[in-house]
Amino acid sequence: MPGFSPAFERLGAALAAVVLQQQETLAEFLPREDWSADLTARTYTSGGVTVRVSLLGSYAARERTWLWGWANPQFGDEHPAVVPTLALRTIGERLGITEFTTPEVDLSWYEGPAGHGGELIAMAAGGVLGGGGYIGAGYDGGSAYLHVDDPQAPPAQWDPVPVPRLLANATSLFPHEPRLTLARFLSHHRVPYRQTDLLTEATLPGGGTARATFDGLGRFTGWKAELRPVSLGT
DSSP states (O other), X not given: OOOOOHHHHHHHHHHHHHHHHHHHHHHHHSOOSSEEEETTTTEEEETTEEEXXXXXXXXXXXXXXXXXXXXXXXXXXXXXXXXXXXXXXXHHHHHTOHHHHOSEEEOTTXXXXXXXXXXXXXXXXXXXXXXXXXXXXXXXXXXXXXXXXXXXXXXXXXOSTTHHHHHHHHHHHSOSOHHHHHHHHHHHTTOOEEEOSSEEEEEOTTSEEEEEEEOTTSOEXXXXXXXXXXXXXX
């Protein structure tokens, strides 16, 4: 059965929790109402808020394929909305991530928990580019995926409370390396940690510790945070 390349699976595992948290932050900032987009001007407007975007690619529902913006004859690699995403193709060539270098990716095999396999490519691509997150803009027959690279879109902030939910959701989408998923999330937020096969211990900002446990197969089994109030002194 076809599947994603090992390099893509590892990249997705590393970025999934970071991306999911950023998507929640973007959803709070950008209203999902009637929207319009001008890709030549690199703008997306929804609910009176306009952000700068670039074009990642599109997912065709009937064909079940992902088409990169640079491979779409309507755009090409010199289009203003596509140029900022070309680094993904270069990274794909360097790291052997075929999903980033294949012009049109066949995803007809995908039967996982995401709505479709194109969502996972958009997640990984958005995670590599950083920024404010990505937008799925539906059209008749599929969805275009736009990357928000606008400084007004706020970055997600560290919060220990949603970590177990984010990690569980991330590892359902990219299940192969849960310890990497957590390690990359902690590193993203500059949270110190130490890791063994079955345990990750983190020293939390503001005081306190957290322990994430994994079973013998590497699967995430629990998260317990002990928060300490910050001493204000006298």
